[in-house]
Amino acid sequence: MARMEGKVALISGAARGQGADEARLFAEEGASVVLGDIIDEQGQQVASEIGESGGNATYVHLDVTNEADWKNAVSTAVTEYGKLDVLVNNAGILIMKGLEETENADWESIQDVNSRGVFLGAKTVVPAMRDAGGGSIVNISSIAGLIGSRYTAYGASKGLVRILSKSIAVEYGPEQIRCNSVHPGIIETDMVEGLIGTGDGRQSMIDRTPLGIIANARDVSLGVLYLASDESRYVTGSELVIDGGITVRR
Template identity: 40%
Template sequence: MTTASLPPCTGRLAGRVALITGGARGQGAAHGDRLSAEGATVYLADVLDDEGEQTAAALRDRGSDVTYLHLDVTDPDGWAATESAIAERHGRLDVLVNNAGIVHVTPIAEETLEAWSRLLTVNLTGAFLGLQTMLPLLTESAAAAVINTSSIFGPSGAIGYAAYAASKAGLLGLTRTAALELAPAGIRVNALVPGGVATPLNANEPGTGVVPETPLGRRADPVELASAVAFLASDDARFMTGTELVVDGGFRAR
């Protein structure tokens, strides 16, 4: 599937400010593409500086307001610097997409504490730090939305993915709790739950991954997930919070 075959952008995020972690490539880059096409000012944050700058430059070339920022999501000081940069220019944040993540495939019996801790720190603690650090700016928004990228392996589990599945299940718990705590401030918090996705992150996944178990018989194109993120970020989803938007080609319906 190509971007041209998707529904047209409507400008429904015009005037809004969005921050996307893991924005240099893959899902994050697709989210930046879609949100900026919908009119948002977008900040792409990542540790892949060369790719991030190239992605941001390509979007600016088409006329979008996109800035790349270096950010290690496990670093509280990095988050504080990101918050300061956005606060200085805008004074608020309307959309936070906690998309940064890593994965490895290791049976529980062979998992190391170092690898386990590293994955949970990036995938789960990184999202917590982002939500906590950006909360003052989200509170200043009239229509704040947070989207946490989970996975079908969060609710379902998968052999060899103990650390990854635990991190993604944890994100679902964080999403629900944050939705309850932040609803009085008008901040919506939802989770995107993708199935198999064609991105560099899973390029080394064994075999064909979940494709054989996916009724639609393929991985998602990142632009298909970006459409879901644009929906969750917009007023079209204004009565949705604390829930999961599953985009998995039918995987969980089996």
């Protein structure tokens, strides 16, 4: 049987990168998927492609900083597919600045999307998950949420996601609503194009990684799939690190 048969999932930031890949994988595994993003044309395109491949997918405009957008996304899932079982809080932005370079506006915008967006998403889906008899919230943090980096505001926003996930796990465990965080290393998507680059930059990323790999979106999606599905029914409040060993090297 498909690993997500009968599940309904909402994924934020699903128009490209990891979110789009998670939407494709979930649909292949039998889920009905609601994709949310702010880049509407690309999001519609991904949803259409999933539909053309025989999957169930609907795109909604979802700015994760906007509570009304979240309510609309959840009600779309319930109206179109009857319930909501899974939320992947995947949308995120990266600002590559250290402490002194970080402007107040940088700090506010990154916390708004990466932290407040996750809080709003989790808060909005809980009633629908309760109606469904339980659910799984998967919050995409980063290795920058586990160890220090030169990206001050980004790391702080992702560290918040880590502990928020554990608090949700404690509060909603008795209602069978699980919540886990995922901590990707360096994943080749548009977000880190400037960071990875080519030539020397790329090689130094590979050298920093014990497995010597720069990962792709599917490497993360497979972990997210596990946490979203009932295969992980005894797993909550955990941190799934998908980083080729970057955070365990000295």
